[in-house]
Amino acid sequence: MIDAEDFPGTRGVDPNWATSDAAQARLRRRRAADRRLWALGIGAVAIAMGLLLILLGSIVTASWTAWTQTSIRLDVTIPADKVNPEDPFRARYGSFVDQSLADLFPLIDTPAGERELRSMVSNGSQFFVRDAVVADPALIGRTFSIWVPAADPIDQLHKGVIDRDLPANRRNVNDAQIDIYDQLVDEGRLQSTFNWTLFTAADSRFPELAGLQGALWGSFYLLLVCFLISFPTGIAAAIYLEEFAPKNRFTDIIEVNINNLAAVPSIVFGLLGLAVFLQVFGLPRSAPLVGGMVLSLMTLPTIIIATRAALKQVPPSIREAALGIGASRLQTVTHHVLPLAMPGILTGTIIGLAQALGEAAPLLLIGMNAFITAAPDSMLSPSTALPTQIFIWFDSPERGFVARTSAAILVLLGFLVVMNATAVFLRQRFQIKW
Amino acid sequence: MQDPNEAMQRRHTVSSFDQELTDLTNQIVQMGAHAERQIALALKALVERDDELAEQVIEGDKAVDRLEEEIDQHAIRMLATRQPMAVDLRVIAMSLKLSNDLERISDYAKSIAKRSRRLSSAPQLKPLVTIPHMASLVQAMLKDVLDAYIDRNAEKAMEVWHRDQAVDDQYNSLFRELITFILEDPRTTSTAIDLLFVAKNVERMGDHATNIAEKIHYMVHGVQINRPRSGQP
Amino acid sequence: MVATQAASASPAPHSPPATTKVSARKVNLWYGEKQALFDVELDVYENEVTAFIGPSGCGKSTFLRCLNRMNDTIAICRIQGDIRLDGQDIYDKGIDVVQLRARVGMVFQKPNPFPKSIYDNVAYGPRIHGLAANKAELDEIVETSLRGAALWNEVADRLDQPGLGLSGGQQQRLCIARAIAVSPEVILMDEPCSALDPIATAHVEELIEELRDRYTIIIVTHNMQQAARVSQRTAFFHLGKLIELSPTDRIFTSPEHQMTQDYITGRFG
Numbered sequence: 001m002i003d004a005e006d007f008p009g010t011r012g013v014d015p016n017w018a019t020s021d022a023a024q025a026r027l028r029r030r031r032a033a034d035r036r037l038w039a040l041g042i043g044a045v046a047i048a049m050g051l052l053l054i055l056l057g058s059i060v061t062a063s064w065t066a067w068t069q070t071s072i073r074l075d076v077t078i079p080a081d082k083v084n085p086e087d088p089f090r091a092r093y094g095s096f097v098d099q100s101l102a103d104l105f106p107l108i109d110t111p112a113g114e115r116e117l118r119s120m121v122s123n124g125s126q127f128f129v130r131d132a133v134v135a136d137p138a139l140i141g142r143t144f145s146i147w148v149p150a151a152d153p154i155d156q157l158h159k160g161v162i163d164r165d166l167p168a169n170r171r172n173v174n175d176a177q178i179d180i181y182d183q184l185v186d187e188g189r190l191q192s193t194f195n196w197t198l199f200t201a202a203d204s205r206f207p208e209l210a211g212l213q214g215a216l217w218g219s220f221y222l223l224l225v226c227f228l229i230s231f232p233t234g235i236a237a238a239i240y241l242e243e244f245a246p247k248n249r250f251t252d253i254i255e256v257n258i259n260n261l262a263a264v265p266s267i268v269f270g271l272l273g274l275a276v277f278l279q280v281f282g283l284p285r286s287a288p289l290v291g292g293m294v295l296s297l298m299t300l301p302t303i304i305i306a307t308r309a310a311l312k313q314v315p316p317s318i319r320e321a322a323l324g325i326g327a328s329r330l331q332t333v334t335h336h337v338l339p340l341a342m343p344g345i346l347t348g349t350i351i352g353l354a355q356a357l358g359e360a361a362p363l364l365l366i367g368m369n370a371f372i373t374a375a376p377d378s379m380l381s382p383s384t385a386l387p388t389q390i391f392i393w394f395d396s397p398e399r400g401f402v403a404r405t406s407a408a409i410l411v412l413l414g415f416l417v418v419m420n421a422t423a424v425f426l427r428q429r430f431q432i433k434w
Numbered sequence: 435m436q437d438p439n440e441a442m443q444r445r446h447t448v449s450s451f452d453q454e455l456t457d458l459t460n461q462i463v464q465m466g467a468h469a470e471r472q473i474a475l476a477l478k479a480l481v482e483r484d485d486e487l488a489e490q491v492i493e494g495d496k497a498v499d500r501l502e503e504e505i506d507q508h509a510i511r512m513l514a515t516r517q518p519m520a521v522d523l524r525v526i527a528m529s530l531k532l533s534n535d536l537e538r539i540s541d542y543a544k545s546i547a548k549r550s551r552r553l554s555s556a557p558q559l560k561p562l563v564t565i566p567h568m569a570s571l572v573q574a575m576l577k578d579v580l581d582a583y584i585d586r587n588a589e590k591a592m593e594v595w596h597r598d599q600a601v602d603d604q605y606n607s608l609f610r611e612l613i614t615f616i617l618e619d620p621r622t623t624s625t626a627i628d629l630l631f632v633a634k635n636v637e638r639m640g641d642h643a644t645n646i647a648e649k650i651h652y653m654v655h656g657v658q659i660n661r662p663r664s665g666q667p
Numbered sequence: 668m669v670a671t672q673a674a675s676a677s678p679a680p681h682s683p684p685a686t687t688k689v690s691a692r693k694v695n696l697w698y699g700e701k702q703a704l705f706d707v708e709l710d711v712y713e714n715e716v717t718a719f720i721g722p723s724g725c726g727k728s729t730f731l732r733c734l735n736r737m738n739d740t741i742a743i744c745r746i747q748g749d750i751r752l753d754g755q756d757i758y759d760k761g762i763d764v765v766q767l768r769a770r771v772g773m774v775f776q777k778p779n780p781f782p783k784s785i786y787d788n789v790a791y792g793p794r795i796h797g798l799a800a801n802k803a804e805l806d807e808i809v810e811t812s813l814r815g816a817a818l819w820n821e822v823a824d825r826l827d828q829p830g831l832g833l834s835g836g837q838q839q840r841l842c843i844a845r846a847i848a849v850s851p852e853v854i855l856m857d858e859p860c861s862a863l864d865p866i867a868t869a870h871v872e873e874l875i876e877e878l879r880d881r882y883t884i885i886i887v888t889h890n891m892q893q894a895a896r897v898s899q900r901t902a903f904f905h906l907g908k909l910i911e912l913s914p915t916d917r918i919f920t921s922p923e924h925q926m927t928q929d930y931i932t933g934r935f936g
Contacts, residue, residue, distance in 0.1 A: 319740075320775055321842070324775070325846060326795070326849060329740075447933050519919050520927075520931050656922075
């Protein structure tokens with residue numbers, strides 16, 4: 001038995017308080033509270049994960065049909081008298097395609113029937129034939145088999161998106177088209193292959209011909225411009241603020257403003273770009289250069305903040321060590337502080353660029369949602385970007401664009417995941433333990 | 435100049451250090467009291483020709499030796515564990531030397547007791563006056579110097595230091611007196627020489643008391659005093 | 668209580684005729700509104716180890732950092748007074764602070780090697796000051812410095828390994844090697860052993876003893892035994908004032924000032 005008198009500091013406290021009933025009850029309550037908090041946390045994480053899964057699941061299922069494309073095999077005859085071998089590019093290839101369809105179905109001879117027949121294949125089919133002939137002029141005067149994309153309604157019918165059992169007025173494939181379709185299937189003239197067009201083609205009014213190439217190049221140029229502007233500027237600004245700037249009212253104001261800049265809604269930057277870059281400087285609309293400049297305004301504060309954080313993480317002892325043997329402040333920064341902060345800076349930059357990659361609103365304002373059917377060949381040519389392309393497709397009435405919108409979202413998400421993973425990798429790999 | 439007493443009276447942050455220093459002081463004082471008592475008893479044995487008392491003094495010296503050992507060990511342990519500085523270092527280091535001085539004083543008392551056993555069987559040469567007087571002077575010196583030690587009073591210690599001259603003067607006159615005895619009657623030689631040694635022992639005790647005074651001065655002020663005072667043979 | 672006046676630190680009698688290397692007169696220093704040093708006046712002699720002791724926040728480190736102008740990097744720090752190195756005012760406009768720091772090297776509390784190889788750590792100073800004309804000369808400087816820091820035998824076969832891979836004591840000696848690689852005249856040490864174990868501390872103390880022949884050393888330490896062991900003279904600071912500067916053997920046996928006595932015997936506050 002311990003006497004309370006032995007412990008002058010605990011006079012009056014029951015020395016056996018820890019084993020009393022009240023203490024036990026308190027302990028139980030405390031443990032119960034711990035368990036409740038634990039359950040709450042797990043629940044919150046579960047909800048978050050669930051929502052994420054639902055989101056991903058819905059996008060993946062919605063995009064499902066966009067990954068394949070139905071094609072129809074045609075036996076096209078190129079009459080030698082209608083194509084000039086010297087200039088195979090110019091010829092009425094559409095009529096050759098129509099003719100090959102007519103040859104397949106000799107029984108259809110009404111103008112209406114011929115129209116149904118023509119509507120089976122994509123409007124772009126003639127270009128496939130043309131490209132084949134241009135690539136191999138020996139085909140002139142001969143008949144050959146070629147796979148051309150099916151028209152969107154047929155594609156959707158083949159994938160089962162359009163239900164043939166619906167009443168005719170509630171589906172956009174009529175009975176005649178279904179008859180032709182069935183016949184083509186019977187003859188083995190239909191196949192479903194991976195939809196490479198999604199990546200090799202630029203935008204088109206026809207879903208079966210539309211792809212993301214223009215948007216990918218556009219986004220690439222955007223990020224390039226954005227990186228070239230915001231990376232050096234951001235690092236320079238951060239180094240100045242963190243290492244050289246005197247701590248006074250003026251720098252405080254700058255700091256607050258930079259932090260606020262990061263919170264400005266992105267559409268405001270778009271308005272700024274529209275007003276300054278397009279209207280004052282007269283730069284071209286829809287150009288990745290302008291888009292990149294606008295996005296760099298958005299990325300800049302992120303990079304500055306991340307760089308300053310990375311610089312702060314470099315222990316002051318390293319700066320002291322360098323200064324202590326007579327390195328100048330610039331040498332201290334360039335030889336020691338900056339290299340040590342670089343992984344953190346790159347991480348922040350990548351995250352900033354990933355944000356920029358996903359940004360649509362400011363690009364809409366400077367016209368990067370234009371309908372452009374060719375990939376940009378420079379930073380000044382009009383272009384779309386991944387998020388704006390998604391926006392355009394989402395707005396398009398054709399059935400085929402529904403799935404393609406989701407597919408484009410998945411492509412965008414894929415890039416974001418890769419970029420963020422790179423950031424995580426950099427952080428893990430090059431972090432120095434002090 | 436700082437006030438040394440204030441320095442020593444201020445308490446350490448680590449209070450057990452203060453306690454150990456107090457213990458050390460008490461041990462020195464206890465040993466000093468022992469030594470004082472040894473002087474008194476030895477002189478009493480001499481004057482009253484009491485062999486039994488003399489035996490007691492010889493026996494009592496062992497206790498003083500034991501105390502010296504204890505003090506030394508305590509001081510060395512403190513040097514090792516506290517790593518004392520400045521005044522603390524001086525107090526501990528000087529307590530080592532003080533214990534040595536006190537032990538020597540006790541040794542001299544023992545030596546007087548031994549001679550008193552021989553003297554008690556011999557005829558008395560003359561009434562013992564000078565030696566007891568010297569001894570009382572030395573005893574007072576020792577008492578005062580120990581008080582000065584307790585008070586950490588260097589001035590009081592230096593006052594004791596000056597008093598040693600009187601003991602030396604007494605010794606010198608006794609020396610001449612005893613030589614005269616021997617010259618007049620050679621048969622007294624043995625007794626006279628014994629008395630001479632006793633007187634010498636008392637005089638040495640006085641020297642150790644002055645040593646202690648010097649050490650107290652160093653302990654308090656941290657400076658050695660010059661030794662202009664000599665005259666010891 | 669004893670009146671404390673910084674100026675009252677008497678230049679103690681000193682046996683060999685010592686040359687004054689660093690001298691400070693009426694040094695006052697402010698951090699913003701708060702004054703951290705009050706009229707500090709002292710002389711540091713050549714080829715001696717001078718120790719600065721005192722409780723935390725007494726200004727000893729602050730004063731040390733005045734001597735190679737490390738306080739310049741602190742914006743709110745304002746200094747007044749006269750500090751001379753070989754009679755030359757180090758706060759003069761004509762003095763280049765980078766050159767000054769090459770002449771007055773510094774070793775810090777926590778070993779802070781660069782996250783580079785052992786070789787590059789030592790070679791950095793000579794490289795930025797252009798002390799070596801070619802690789803062979805640089806190699807020689809690195810070896811001499813590492814030998815000077817009593818580290819060569821331990822690291823000669825692994826110069827390309829990271830400096831951070833060394834033990835704490837070795838890291839601190841590497842930092843000393845890095846400091847002496849630019850041939851400074853004065854080495855400032857700011858509690859160089861406070862992060863080290865007793866064995867590593869002993870190595871560094873032994874090294875300080877050796878370095879004294881070639882350099883003037885000023886060491887700030889919280890460990891009074893260390894000050895007693897390595898220094899020839901010791902300065903005691905309290906609340907931004909220099910209380911006492913005396914020969915070390917004197918200050919640790921019988922200091923002149925009440926405050927010094929209270930501090931070194933553990934009777935403070």
